[in-house]
Amino acid sequence: MLIVNNVSKSYGKFLVLKDINLEFTNGVYGLLAPNGAGKTTLIKMLVTLLFPNEGEILYNGTEISKMGDDYRDILGYLPQEFGYYKNYSPRKFLHYLSALKGMDRKQAKERIDELLKLVGLENVADKKMKKFSGGMIQRVGIAQAMLNDPKILILDEPTAGLDPKERVRFRNLLAELSRERIVILSTHIVSDIESIANEIIMIKDKKVLYKDTLRNICKIFDGMVYETKVDFDEVSDFRKQHFSLSEKQENDKMKIRFISEKKLEDSWNALVPSIEDVFLYIYKDEALMEE
Amino acid sequence: MRIDMPDEKTIKEEINSIVSKGLEPKESFYSYLKNMYKQIGIRYLFRDGLEILFTILLVFSILSFAIIDGNIYDVQSVDGIYVYLFIASPILYLIMSVLHFVDVIQNKTYQIEMTCKYNIYQISAFRMFCFSIICILFNFIFVYMIAYKYTEINFLKAFTISIASLFIFSVVFLFIMMKFKYKFTKYFIVIGWIVINLALCIFSIKFYSDLLNNISIYTWCAVIIGSLFIYIKNIKKLISFRNIEGVI
Ligand SMILES: Nc1ncnc2c1ncn2[C@@H]1O[C@H](COP(=O)(O)OP(=O)(O)O)[C@@H](O)[C@H]1O
Numbered sequence: 366m367l368i369v370n371n372v373s374k375s376y377g378k379f380l381v382l383k384d385i386n387l388e389f390t391n392g393v394y395g396l397l398a399p400n401g402a403g404k405t406t407l408i409k410m411l412v413t414l415l416f417p418n419e420g421e422i423l424y425n426g427t428e429i430s431k432m433g434d435d436y437r438d439i440l441g442y443l444p445q446e447f448g449y450y451k452n453y454s455p456r457k458f459l460h461y462l463s464a465l466k467g468m469d470r471k472q473a474k475e476r477i478d479e480l481l482k483l484v485g486l487e488n489v490a491d492k493k494m495k496k497f498s499g500g501m502i503q504r505v506g507i508a509q510a511m512l513n514d515p516k517i518l519i520l521d522e523p524t525a526g527l528d529p530k531e532r533v534r535f536r537n538l539l540a541e542l543s544r545e546r547i548v549i550l551s552t553h554i555v556s557d558i559e560s561i562a563n564e565i566i567m568i569k570d571k572k573v574l575y576k577d578t579l580r581n582i583c584k585i586f587d588g589m590v591y592e593t594k595v596d597f598d599e600v601s602d603f604r605k606q607h608f609s610l611s612e613k614q615e616n617d618k619m620k621i622r623f624i625s626e627k628k629l630e631d632s633w634n635a636l637v638p639s640i641e642d643v644f645l646y647i648y649k650d651e652a653l654m655e656e
Numbered sequence: 657m658r659i660d661m662p663d664e665k666t667i668k669e670e671i672n673s674i675v676s677k678g679l680e681p682k683e684s685f686y687s688y689l690k691n692m693y694k695q696i697g698i699r700y701l702f703r704d705g706l707e708i709l710f711t712i713l714l715v716f717s718i719l720s721f722a723i724i725d726g727n728i729y730d731v732q733s734v735d736g737i738y739v740y741l742f743i744a745s746p747i748l749y750l751i752m753s754v755l756h757f758v759d760v761i762q763n764k765t766y767q768i769e770m771t772c773k774y775n776i777y778q779i780s781a782f783r784m785f786c787f788s789i790i791c792i793l794f795n796f797i798f799v800y801m802i803a804y805k806y807t808e809i810n811f812l813k814a815f816t817i818s819i820a821s822l823f824i825f826s827v828v829f830l831f832i833m834m835k836f837k838y839k840f841t842k843y844f845i846v847i848g849w850i851v852i853n854l855a856l857c858i859f860s861i862k863f864y865s866d867l868l869n870n871i872s873i874y875t876w877c878a879v880i881i882g883s884l885f886i887y888i889k890n891i892k893k894l895i896s897f898r899n900i901e902g903v904i
């Protein structure tokens with residue numbers, strides 16, 4: 366079990382995370398927050414690239430930085446900016462990393478063949494990586510993270526650069542992998558984790574806002590998501606009154622999905638909230654800032 | 657939270673495993689390096705083997721050019737050669753190590769390699785150790801060449817001075833690399849070592865050579881043993897190094 370205890374982290378005077386408390390057991394955890402929320406910072410502390418200014422991170426009761434290579438031995442990590450040697454082939458790169466991971470050579474060879482097949486790179490296994498597309502590189506990254514069959518698998522924005530087909534493939538892959546390990550993946554794309562995460566962690570204002578199952582998080586917003594049709598000329602007024610989640614043109618009218626604390630009009634249609642609704646509503650201020 | 661009391665058998669097993677872990681003999685430095693070598697292999701430990709070879713040849717040509725050209729001998733007395741050796745001996749080590757650390761910093765795979773069982777600190781420790789051995793051999797050949805050309809030079813004395821200089825410098829270098837957090841400070845100090853030496857050499861070569869000559873071979877040997885001891889200790893520290901976040 367991996368436990369994050371009252372962890373705070375700042376870069377110089379700039380506080381990024383404050384009093385984070387989390388607990389991870391086997392299963393998939395989706396770290397969901399917009400860019401700049403501190404996902405990568407949290408992840409880097411979980412893989413001992415950074416150390417908390419306050420608090421501690423424990424694995425089975427021992428502080429992870431004190432475990433040294435015993436901790437790194439059970440760790441698989443895909444960084445957000447995944448670097449690789451351009452002149453290496455995926456096979457050579459994986460062999461190199463398996464050596465650094467202290468794996469037995471014969472075992473590593475089998476594992477590499479298996480992984481290359483798993484991520485669908487067996488046909489280009491011996492081609493130099495400099496000609497690879499972003500999605501292919503990302504798949505090499507995912508394969509390298511799983512080399513040592515890690516007990517803790519941490520992926521920072523693993524679906525960045527993958528096309529829709531590759532995304533589906535990745536999701537299936539992960540669902541298969543997650544049974545006997547802790548999988549933590551970060552993303553700012555809701556659909557990435559909707560179907561696979563057992564629990565979703567949302568960070569807002571430097572703190573953990575929610576850590577719960579998708580269903581429970583959505584439940585909080587029960588009775589707040591509605592749908593109605595509005596004339597085009599009333600749309601901008603409507604937007605001022607209610608937070609609009611999505612809009613669609615339909616028969617000369619605009620069909621709007623929106624948030625309201627109460628049902629104010631009979632013509633409104635109550636909907637089941639989705640995690641996307643929650644995400645859009647919670648981070649509405651941040652979304653504005655990004656635009 | 658309620659925790660079930662484990663049964664008798666589990667308790668025994670747990671105790672045994674804890675005791676055996678606690679008593680696990682600490683691996684010696686050399687067997688650690690040997691295992692690492694076996695595990696990773698020379699090909700991956702020295703991915704940049706060709707560059708290293710090139711560096712060695714380049715440094716060798718430049719240093720030998722200086723003696724063959726006879727400059728040192730013409731300008732200075734024979735004592736000047738000892739000074740030259742003292743200054744030149746750690747240069748190969750310096751260049752190889754600096755190149756290594758620059759490579760580590762620029763390396764895009766830093767984040768992944770840092771989270772592997774053998775991470776950059778351990779690899780660095782291994783490489784630094786190998787660099788020292790390479791440099792001892794290098795200096796041996798180099799000193800041999802000098803002693804061959806300038807028969808007035810005492811080979812043993814020249815070689816001891818050269819090795820002492822190498823290890824004094826190595827100790828200082830490793831110490832700086834591990835102690836100071838800011839890259840700028842590190843390189844500033846490293847360059848400072850060379851500048852101070854050169855300044856001493858240029859402004860008061862007499863003082864410098866007298867200093868070197870007045871030290872007996874026994875003292876040099878003591879210096880070598882002392883600095884070697886500290887050096888190995890620091891390399892061991894590098895293996896379990898984890899305090900400063902970010903880059904070496
Ligand atoms: N090395 C750094 N120095 C200073 N500020 C940083 C550094 N890395 C990240 N930050 C800042 O910390 C905040 C969180 O960044 P990050 O953890 O990368 O967020 P995310 O991964 O969620 O996009 C951002 O505002 C970012 O600008």
Ligand SMILES: [Mg+2]
Nearest residue numbers: 404405406445
């Ligand atoms: Mg990030």
